[in-house]
Amino acid sequence: MRNSRAPLxxxxxxxxxxxxxxxxxxxxxxxxxxxxLAMPARAQLGGSGGGRAPQSQPTQTSPVKxxxxxxxxxxxxxxxxxxxxxxxxxxxxxxxxxxxxAISPLVRDRIGTDYAGPPPSPVGDLRHTxxxxxxxxxxxxxxxxxxxxxxxxYSRGLHDGTFTPVPGEPTKTDRQSLxxxxxxxRRSPQMDAxxxxxxxxxxRDGDSxxxxxxxxxxxxxxxxxxxxxxxxxxxxxRKDGGYLHMPLLLTSSHWNEKKSFTYSVxxxxxxxxxxxxxxxxxxxxxxxxGNVEGSRKTYTFIPPLIVxxxxxxxxxxxxxxxxxxxxxxxxxxxxxxxxPLFYHIKGNPESGGVAESHTTLFPFFHYGETPERRLxxxxxxxxxxxxxxxxxxxxxxxxxxxxxxxxxxxxAGPVVPLFLHYTDKDIxxxxxxxxxxxxxxSSPETSVFFTPLAGVYETYxxxxxxxxxxxxxxxxxxxxxxxDLHPLIYVGRNDDEAHTVIAPLFxxxxxxxKRTTIAxxxxxxxxxxxxxxxxxxxxxxxxxxxxxxxGRDWQVHVIPFFSYGEDPQGYFWNxxxxxxxxxxxxxFARIRALWIPITVSGxxxxxxxxxxxxxxxx
Numbered sequence: 001m002r003n004s005r006a007p008l009x010x011x012x013x014x015x016x017x018x019x020x021x022x023x024x025x026x027x028x029x030x031x032x033x034x035x036x037l038a039m040p041a042r043a044q045l046g047g048s049g050g051g052r053a054p055q056s057q058p059t060q061t062s063p064v065k066x067x068x069x070x071x072x073x074x075x076x077x078x079x080x081x082x083x084x085x086x087x088x089x090x091x092x093x094x095x096x097x098x099x100x101x102a103i104s105p106l107v108r109d110r111i112g113t114d115y116a117g118p119p120p121s122p123v124g125d126l127r128h129t130x131x132x133x134x135x136x137x138x139x140x141x142x143x144x145x146x147x148x149x150x151x152x153x154y155s156r157g158l159h160d161g162t163f164t165p166v167p168g169e170p171t172k173t174d175r176q177s178l179x180x181x182x183x184x185x186r187r188s189p190q191m192d193a194x195x196x197x198x199x200x201x202x203x204r205d206g207d208s209x210x211x212x213x214x215x216x217x218x219x220x221x222x223x224x225x226x227x228x229x230x231x232x233x234x235x236x237x238r239k240d241g242g243y244l245h246m247p248l249l250l251t252s253s254h255w256n257e258k259k260s261f262t263y264s265v266x267x268x269x270x271x272x273x274x275x276x277x278x279x280x281x282x283x284x285x286x287x288x289x290g291n292v293e294g295s296r297k298t299y300t301f302i303p304p305l306i307v308x309x310x311x312x313x314x315x316x317x318x319x320x321x322x323x324x325x326x327x328x329x330x331x332x333x334x335x336x337x338x339x340p341l342f343y344h345i346k347g348n349p350e351s352g353g354v355a356e357s358h359t360t361l362f363p364f365f366h367y368g369e370t371p372e373r374r375l376x377x378x379x380x381x382x383x384x385x386x387x388x389x390x391x392x393x394x395x396x397x398x399x400x401x402x403x404x405x406x407x408x409x410x411x412a413g414p415v416v417p418l419f420l421h422y423t424d425k426d427i428x429x430x431x432x433x434x435x436x437x438x439x440x441x442s443s444p445e446t447s448v449f450f451t452p453l454a455g456v457y458e459t460y461x462x463x464x465x466x467x468x469x470x471x472x473x474x475x476x477x478x479x480x481x482x483x484d485l486h487p488l489i490y491v492g493r494n495d496d497e498a499h500t501v502i503a504p505l506f507x508x509x510x511x512x513x514k515r516t517t518i519a520x521x522x523x524x525x526x527x528x529x530x531x532x533x534x535x536x537x538x539x540x541x542x543x544x545x546x547x548x549x550x551g552r553d554w555q556v557h558v559i560p561f562f563s564y565g566e567d568p569q570g571y572f573w574n575x576x577x578x579x580x581x582x583x584x585x586x587x588f589a590r591i592r593a594l595w596i597p598i599t600v601s602g603x604x605x606x607x608x609x610x611x612x613x614x615x616x617x618x
Contacts, residue, residue: 119156153177316351 122142136145146152157172174188201212223239241256274290332353347356358368412419431441463477471486482492532547555565574581581592588602
């Protein structure tokens with residue numbers, strides 16, 4: 001059935017490029033393809049007059065109608081003029097923008113997105129044409145047509161006859177076509193695409209061109225390109241760098257102006273600025289910071305050969321290690337070592353170092369010399385000389401002077417008798433030892449004299465201690481005295497405290513407030529004068545005493561036979577812990593018979609109120 005509307009004019013557009021398949025892309029075309037299967041029936045129901053869609057409301061891009069505000073220019077012939085009507089001034093009317101949501105390219109760049117949103121809905125009457133199986137429709141700048149399922153086409157930006165394209169200039173037409181469900185084509189100002197799904201892709205996005213043929217892909221853009229042959233080869237170049245990846249060959253590389261990294265099987269190279277590290281692990285490692293301003297550093301390490309070399313330009317330092325040999329040259333000193341036997345250091349005074357030299361042939365010989373000291377060592381011999389000290393050590397004779405002779409030590413030995421003499425002029429100390437015969441030492445504060453049988457140590461005006469073989473010590477000091485026969489007897493006094501110990505039988509410790517006496521295993525006495533308590537145990541007798549209001553509370557027990565006690569309120573006695581007994585506290589009286597307490601007078605509450613003790617006392 002032929003529609004009364006004229007057929008659509010051919011749809012064409014300038015070749016542009018593809019940004020993707022959004023904006024009514026391939027997915028939209030597939031959906032439209034299935035929807036179009038019902039279109040011919042819809043067209044036939046419209047009759048010969050065709051179907052006309054309801055008039056759509058104008059969008060924000062439609063013109064705005066301005067109604068005149070205020071008095072008109074003059075009345076019509078059918079109206080009477082009203083005299084005296086003053087002229088009314090009106091506020092100027094500014095038309096709203098055609099598209100309030102539109103933003104300028106400058107603002108869009110500052111926001112940081114290139115998404116301009118979907119195209120606006122088409123405006124105008126809907127016209128459609130069908131020649132079964134062909135169907136097409138048109139509304140304003142929108143058009144759709146096709147021969148499903150062989151061909152469908154979707155277009156935006158079509159001109160309606162009032163627009164005359166300028167020859168040589170691109171139009172705004174965006175056309176997308178799908179042929180046979182496998183070939184997709186798009187032509188637009190920004191995007192072009194030719195896709196033979198899934199093997200061949202030809203896409204243009206602005207100045208970027210992409211070609212994909214099976215596993216091969218090629219992309220070209222200003223100052224950059226990419227080439228892929230998946231999964232064998234991935235290569236690309238940018239204005240300031242690029243990359244290369246070959247996974248099956250274990251090769252990967254990427255680089256730019258600031259840094260780069262390359263790895264291939266055993267080889268690697270890493271660059272940051274001018275600093276480069278590279279190597280073939282575990283055989284070779286090399287690095288160079290590339291500094292050309294006097295701070296260059298390099299190193300080379302060859303582990304299988306035990307070879308290491310390092311250079312530092314800032315202090316003219318060079319270090320080389322070859323096996324057990326280490327050679328280091330620097331601004332201040334040079335070092336040559338052959339581990340573990342030979343060690344040598346030589347200073348470089350002409351370049352800021354110290355005029356020094358040290359040589360060691362371990363374990364046989366060492367000699368070191370600086371402007372401040374000299375050291376010479378042989379097995380059994382050491383000589384060290386500085387500006388203020390001189391030390392000599394040998395197995396038979398040793399001497400040491402410090403502080404320019406202020407202290408001096410002389411030792412002869414270890415052949416018996418061992419002789420030692422030490423003086424310190426600053427503190428007036430003199431010490432002499434002839435082992436094992438005697439030790440003698442004296443100073444302005446102390447005096448020491450010891451022999452194998454006896455000895456005395458004295459601090460003048462403070463204390464004096466005598467020692468006699470084997471373990472007797474007698475001490476007298478400003479606070480008291482001490483007599484000890486180790487490890488059995490200890491007797492002494494310190495100010496107002498005294499102690500007597502005859503281990504392990506007797507201990508007695510006394511002070512102004514307390515005294516503890518133990519005569520093991522039969523006697524213990526604990527006396528606390530401050531608290532007013534006494535606890536004493538002697539064999540099977542126990543004596544307890546403590547201070548109470550109005551006097552003392554004391555009791556004595558001959559365990560297990562008899563107990564007796566008194567306090568300010570009364571007394572008690574017991575036989576066999578209560579087999580028979582009596583207790584009186586003021587008017588309160590209690591007897592015990594066969595361990596049963598029986599109150600015979602008074603009450604426990606009255607005694608407790610008076611501060612007495614009504615408990616069963618043993």
